Amino acid sequence: MVNPIHIVSIALGVAFALGFLGKRDKLSLGLVLSTLAGMVAISAGWFIHFLNSSVEPLQIFTGGFKPPFAINLQMGLAEATFTLLINVAGFLGAIYLTKELLKTGKNMMLIFLVFILGLNVMVMTRDLFNLFVFSEIQSIALAGLIILDPNRKSIPSGFKYVIATGLISSFLLLGTVFAYYFSGTLNIDFISQASLQYVKGGAVAVFMVILAVILELKPFPANGWALDVYESAHPGIGALVSGIAGTTSLFVLYKLIPVAPFISDILITLGLVSFVASNLLGLSQTNPNRLLGYSSIGQLGLLSATIGMQQLLGDKFIFIALTILISHFFAKAGLFWLSGIINRDDIKDWAMLRKKPILLVLFGVFIFSLIGFPPLPSFFGKWSLIMELSAGNQYMLVTSILIGSFIEGIYLFRWLGYAIKLDFSDLPEFKLNISKFLPTLTWGILLIATGVVASAEMEGLSGLSYWPLIFIAFIYLIDELPIYIKNTLSIAGLAFYSWLTLPELYYTDMLRFIFMGIFLIGGILTLIAGYAYKGKRRGFYPVALIMYAGLAYIIQASTTLEFFFGWELMTAGSYFLIIRGKKSINHALSYMLFSIGGAYAILAGFGITFAETQSMLIASLSQLSNMVPLVFILLAIGFMTKTASLGLHIWLPGAHAEAESDVSPMVSAILLKAGVFGLLLLMIAMGNNPQIATIAYYLGWLGALTALVGNMAAAFQEDAKRLLAYSSIAQLGYILFALAMMSHLGWLTAMYYSINHFLYKAILFLTIGAVVLKVGTHSMYKMGGLIKNMPLAFIAVLIGIIALSGVPPLSGFGGKWLFYNAVIDKHWYFQGIIVFFSGIVAFLYLYKLIYSIFLGQLKDNLRHVTDISLWFAIPIYILIIGIMIISAKPEWLLQPLGKMISQWYPNGALAWNGGLATSTYGYWNGNGVMITIGIMFTTILIWLIVLSRKAQKVKQFNIVYAAEAPQRPETTHQSYNMYAGYNKALGWIVAPKITEFWNMMSDWILSLAHFTRLIYNGNGQRYLIYILGYFVIIYFLVF
Amino acid sequence: MTQYLSVEFIAMLTGFLLMVIGVWGIISQKNLLKIVIGFSLFDTGLNIVIVSLSYVKNSTAPILDKAVEVSDAASKIADPVPQALVLTSIVIGLGVTALMLAYVMRMFREKKSLEINSYNELKW
Amino acid sequence: MDFDIKRLGFTLLGLLIVLNWGLLMNAFMRKIGARVARRIGIPWHQPWIDLFKNYSIRSQITHGLMFYLGPIFRLSGGVGIFLFMPMIITGDHWLNYSFQGDLVLIMYFQFFGMLGMALGAGEGGHPYSAIGISRGLSQFTTIEVPLTLAIISLAIQYDTLSLADIVRAQQGGFMHWSMWTNPFATAAGMLAALGTLGHSPFNLVMAPNEIPIGPPTEYHSTFLGVLQSNGAILHVVEAALFMNLFFGGATNWIEFIVKTFLIYFWSVFVGMVFPRFRIEQSVTWFLKVPLVLGVIAVVMFM
C-alpha cells in the first residue's frame, strides 16, 4: 500500500519538474495526466483497502513526530472516498481540458495539478493551520485556473474571486491563531478536546474558523463572486469548482464541526436558506453556466444543512449525506461538462443536444438525479432524509427542503423541456470531441451505478425486482431497430409480466388484480396500436415501459418506499411520453410540476407516518393515531394530482390533447387510475378513522364539482382530444365522489366506473387518435361527414359514447344506477344532483364529438380519407367486446367486486338473483334489459325495412332548404361553437379561474426571484461587503 | 488593568487597528489599487497580531546560544510556533498580493480603468 | 328470464291502446289550440289519416345508415319507456316489463330515443338539425335537474326507486297522492314536465323557423310515420310517468286516460298562454323557481 503522503510528493515533484521541460507541452500534459492517474491509483488502493476491512484510519506523521507536535495527515475510509472522488474528477477533468491546457501551456498544467493536490491535503490533514495553508493553495490555484481563457468576463470575475477568498481566508487565519492561543495546539482533534466553545474568546476564535469554511461554501447571499466565476470561467473549471472544490469544503466543514459544535443549529438554517433562495433565484436565469451555479449553490446549501443535522439523522447521516453529495458531485460536474460541449449562452440553445442523442440522455440522467428520481442515488438520500427528519418531528425542515427541491424542479425541467422540444435546425453543427465526451459519459454511468449500489443499501426495497428495469435498458440499447421489433418485444415483455403476476393476484388480492389488469392489459392493447407507426420512433418504448414498470411497482409495493419508487418512476416515464407530443412542451412542464408537488406531498405524508409507526409498511398507515387528517390530506392531494381533481387539473387537458395518438389513451385511460389506486389504498388504510369522515365529505363535494366543471368545459371545446381530456377530468371526478362516499355501493360504483372508464376512454381516445392521424387536425369543425369514410371508427365512437353517457342498455347505465342507489343510500343528495346534472351535460359534448366528426357535411379535402388503421382497430374492437360483455352480464363483474368490497364495507351490498340486482331502493336486470331492448329494436327495424325497402340513397347537400341549398360544407356543417346559447347561460361555471390563480402564483414567484437577484449587482466590492456583513450578522445571531 | 499596558497587548491593539483600517479601505475605496493596499494592510495587521500572541512575559527569542542554554530554554524563550506561523502567513500574503496586482494590471489593460465600479458586466 | 307469452300479449295490447289514445289526444290538443286561435282546426280523426298516408307512401330517400336508424332509435325510445313503466297498477297485466328496472332505468332510457334521433338527423346534414338538437340537449340538461330532485325526494319519501312501489304507496284515496304528501316535489316535477313535453315556451327545439326545413322534412313518408307514432306514444307515456309519480297512478284505463289527458293538457295550456323562450332563457329558467322547489322538496324529507 503506497503511503498517501506520496500523493503530495509526486504531485509536487512533477509540478516542480515541469520547469525542466520548457516548451514541450504535450510531454508535460502526458506527465500531468499520468501523475493524476497515479494519485487516483493511490487513493483507490486505500479506498478498496478500507472498504474490505474496517481497520483504524492510518495516521501519517509528517516530520516524524506525533501530533500535536507535528502535522499529521489521516487516511481513513472517509478520506479515501473523498480523495478518490477528487482525484478521479481531477483526472477526467484534465482529460476534458486537454485542448485548453495544450493551448495555454505548462503553467496552467502545473496550476491544475497543484489545485488537485491542495484539495487532497485539505481532505487528509488534521492540522488547522495546515488546512489554512492548503486551502490557500487551492484557492490561489483556482484563481489561476479561472483565467484559463482570459477574456473580458473571466478576468474581473477572477479578481472578485481573489479578493473574496482573500477576505474569507483572513478570517480563517485569525480564528486559527487565536484557537492556538486559547487551546495551545493546532491539531483539530486536540482543539476539539479543549472544547473551546466554553472558553471566553475561544468560542469566537472557533466561530471565525467555522464561519470561514461556511463562507467557502458560498452561502446565500454572500456568494456573488462564486456566481460570476461559474458564469465566466471555462465550464471545465466550473465543473471542478462546483463538483470537487465544493465537495472538499463540505468534507472540511464536516471535519471541523467537532471544533465548534454550537454552529450546527444555525448551520441548518443557513444551509436551507441558501438552498431555497438560490433555487428561487435560479428561476429567472437563462445563462446555463450561471444557472448551474445557482443550482450548485443550492445543493451545497442543502448538503451543509445536512451536515448540521448530523445529530438529528443519527446513524443514517452518512448514507444520506453521501448519496445526496454524490448525486450533486456527478450531476453538476456532468452538466458543466455538457455545457462546455454545447458552449452556448442560452439554455434554449441546448436543443443542440439532440444532434447527438446520447448527450440528451446524459442530460436527462443528470437532471433527474438532481431532482432525486429513482433509481439515482439522491432519490434514496432524499427519501431517508425526509423519513429521519420526520421521525425527529422536524417538519419545518421537511417543508423547506421540499419547497426548495420543488423550485429547483421548476427550472431544471423547464430546461430539460427546452432541450427535448425546441427546434434545433438553425443551431450550428458541432463535433463531439472524444476527450470532452468520455468524462461526461463516465460520470453518467457512475451516477447510475452508485444509484444501484445505494438502492442495495436501502431496507424496504427488497420487494421489487430489477428485471423490468434491466429489460427497459435492453430495449433502449436496441433503440435503433425498426419499430415492429421493439413493439413486439415490449408487448411480449408486458404479456410475460402479466402472466407472472396476474394469476396469483387473482386469488390473493382482487383489488390489485383489477388495477394490475388495467395497467398491464391496457398497456398491451395500447401498444398494439403502435404498429401503425412507421420508422424507428426513437426513445418511445423505453419511456413507455418505464411508465408501465412504475405502475406495476405501485401495485406490487408492500412498503411506502417501494410505492414511492414506483410512483416516481411512473411519473418520469409519463413525463417523457407526454412531452413527445408536438406542442406539449409547456403542458409537460406543468404536468411535471404538479407531479413533483404531489410526490412531495406524498413523501411528507409517508414521513409523518414513519415518524409515528416506525414502519415502512403501507399497512402501517392504518396504525397511525395522531395527525391522521394531515397525513390523509397530504396523501390525498398527492394522489389527486394524478386524478386531476378540480384545482389540480390544469395540466391535464393540454397534456392529454397534445400527446401522440396512442399515448393519449395510455396517459388518460391507464395512468390516471394510478391516482385512483392510491386513493383506494389510502381510504382502505384510514377509512375506519372517524376524523376522515369529514374530510371525505369535502372530497365528495370536490369530486362533484370536478365532474361538473369537467363536463361543462368539455362541451365548449373545439379540439376533439381536448374534449376527451376534459371528459376524463369529469369521469375521475365521479370516481373521486364515489370513493369519498366510503360505503359499499359508493366503492362499487367507483370500481365499476374505473373499469368502465378505462374501457370506453381507451376506445374513444384510440379512435379519435386514429382519426386525427388520418385527417391531420384536432379541430372537430374541420372534420365532418366521416361516417361514410370511416364506418369502423364511427361504430367504435358510437359504442363509446353510449357507454359513457350511461344510456341503457350499455355498461354505462350500470354506473348511473349504482350511483343513484349509492347517493340516496348515503344521503348525499345535493352533491348527487350536481353529479347527475353533469352526467346529463355529458350528452352535449358526446353529441358534439360524434356529430362534428362523423355526421354533418363531409369536407372537400377529406373526401378520400380511408378508414382508421387496422392496428388501431384491433385493440379498439377488443375493448368494445369487453364493454359488450359487461353490458350483457354485469353480474360477472359486479358480484366479485361486491365480494371484494364487502371485506371493508359489509353493509349495503347488492342482493343478486340471477341477473337481477336488488339494492335497498331499486332493482335492475342488466341482462333482461339488454334482451328486451334488443328484441324491440330489431322488431321495429324489421318493420321499417318491410315498409321502406326501396329507400334510395341521395347525394350530399340533397336537403330541403328554404332558399337553394348551400353547396359549401364549411358553411353547412353546423359545428363551431355549437353550444353558444348554453355558453351564454351557464358558461360562467367554466371561467378559467383556477388557471388564472396558478398563473398568478407563478408570476408572483418569478417577480420575487427577479427582484431578489438584483442584490448581485456585479460589483466585487459589494460582494466583499456582503461577506463581511454575513460574518458580522451571523456572529450576532450566534452570540 | 496592567495587562492592557503590557507590550504584547499594545502590539496586538496596533495590529487590530491596522486590520480595521485595512477593512475600511477594502469596503470603502473604489480604486482597485487602494483595495489591494487595504488587503496588505489587513495582512500586516494580522501578522502583528500573530507575533504578539507568541510573546511570553520578559522572554527572549527562541534561539539557543550563549544567552539561552538548552537546559533553561523552556523558561526563557518566547513561543516559537506563532513565529513559524507568521512566516508562512507573510509568504502567503505576498503571493496573494502579487496575484491581485497581476489581476489589476490585466484588468487595467482591458479597460484602462482602475474603478471597481467599471467591472460589473456579470450580474444577477 | 323465462319467456312469458301472456305478458307479451297484454303488453302489446297496452301499446295499442296507448298509441291510439295518444293520436286522439294529439288531435284534441290541436283542436283546442285552433279554437284558442279562433280557427276551425282539424277533424278528430286527422292523425290516423296522416299516419296511414305516411306509412303507405312508397318513395323514400335516405342519407345513410345512421339516418335510417334514427327513427328506429326514436321509436324504440318511446316504446322502451312504455315497456319499463307500469301502466295500470292493479293486478299484474299492465305492469309491462317494469320488473326489469326501476325509475333510474326509465330516466336514462329517455335519452335512448333522443340520442338516436339526434344522430340520424345529424347524418341528414341539415344545419338546422344540428341547431335544433344542440338546443334540445342544452335545454334538457337543466330540465332534468328539478325532475331529478323531485324523484329523489319521492325516493326518500317512499324509500324506494321502484315506480310500481311508488304508485302502490299512493293508493287509497287521493289524500295519499304525492301531490298532497309531497307538494313541492310535485310542483318541481310538473314544471319540469313543461320542458319534457316540449310545448311553448320550451319548444324552441322545434321552433317554427325550422318546422318546414328541419328533421321533420328530412324525415318524410315512412320515417315521418314512425316519428308520429312515437310522438303519440311518447306523449302518453311521459304523462303517465308524471301520473305515476305524483298523482297516484291509475287503477283502470278510464282513470289512466283522464289523468294523462289532464297532465298533458297542463303543458298545452301553459303553451297557449306563454310565449316562447330563447334558449339561454329556458336553460336558466329551470335553475330558478323549479330548482328551489326541488331543493325544498328534498330538504323536507332529509
Add this chain to the structure above:
Amino acid sequence: MIKKGILLLLLAGFVVVISNLIINFSGSSELNPLARYYAENGPTEVGAANLVTAVVVTYRGFDTLGEVTILFIAAAIVGFFLKILNSNNNRTSSLRKPSEILETASTLLVPTIFMLGTYIFINGHLTPGGGFQGGAVIATGVMMIILARPTSEFNHKLLSILEAISGIGFVLMGVLGLILASGFLNNAFLPLGKLGNILSAGAIPIIYVFIGIKVGSELTSILNSLKENQNEV
C-alpha cells in the same frame, strides 16, 4: 451618504467581533505545553539552535512545503499573464532613464546583497533568518537591478530550471526523511551534529538552501513579470 453609514455600521460590527478576541487576550506568563515541548526536545530531536527553524522546517515542515508551493503557483500565474502580454504585442519600453547614482551604487551593492541573502539562508538553523528571509533579501537585490537597469532581461529558462531543481530537491528531502528517518520531511536522516555548528541539524541547512534558492528565484520571476507587465501599460 446612507451607504457610508451602513459601511460604518458594518465596520463597527467587525470591531465588536474582534474586540472579543482582544478583551479575552491576557498575555501569557509561561510557554504552553506544546511550545515547552519544542523548547525542551527541539535541540535533541532536531538539533537546530534556532527553534523557529526547527518548527518551520521540521515540526511544521509540511506547511513550509505548502507555502513554497503557494509562491510557486503565484509565480506561475503571474508568468502566465506575462506570456499572454508578450504574445499580444512587444513594444519597446519608454521609461525615464534611471539616475546615475543608482546605477553605480547597484553595481556595488547587488553582489553584497546576494551574498548577505546566501548567508542568511545558510545559517538559518543557527541565527535569525532562514530560507525565506534569505530568498527575500536576494529578491531585493533583483529589485535593485530592475530599478537600475529597467531594460535588463532575465533568463527565464535559468529561473525556471532553478525553481525546478530547488523544488524537487525540497520534495526529495521530504521523501528521504520518510524513507531513511522517522517521517516525511524529518531531518534526522543526516547526522544532527553538534548544536550550534554550521553543519548540524541534519538536513535542515540543505532544505533551507533549496528554499532560499526557490524563494529567491520565484520572487525574482514575479518581480520580473510585474516589471515587464508595467512596461506595457
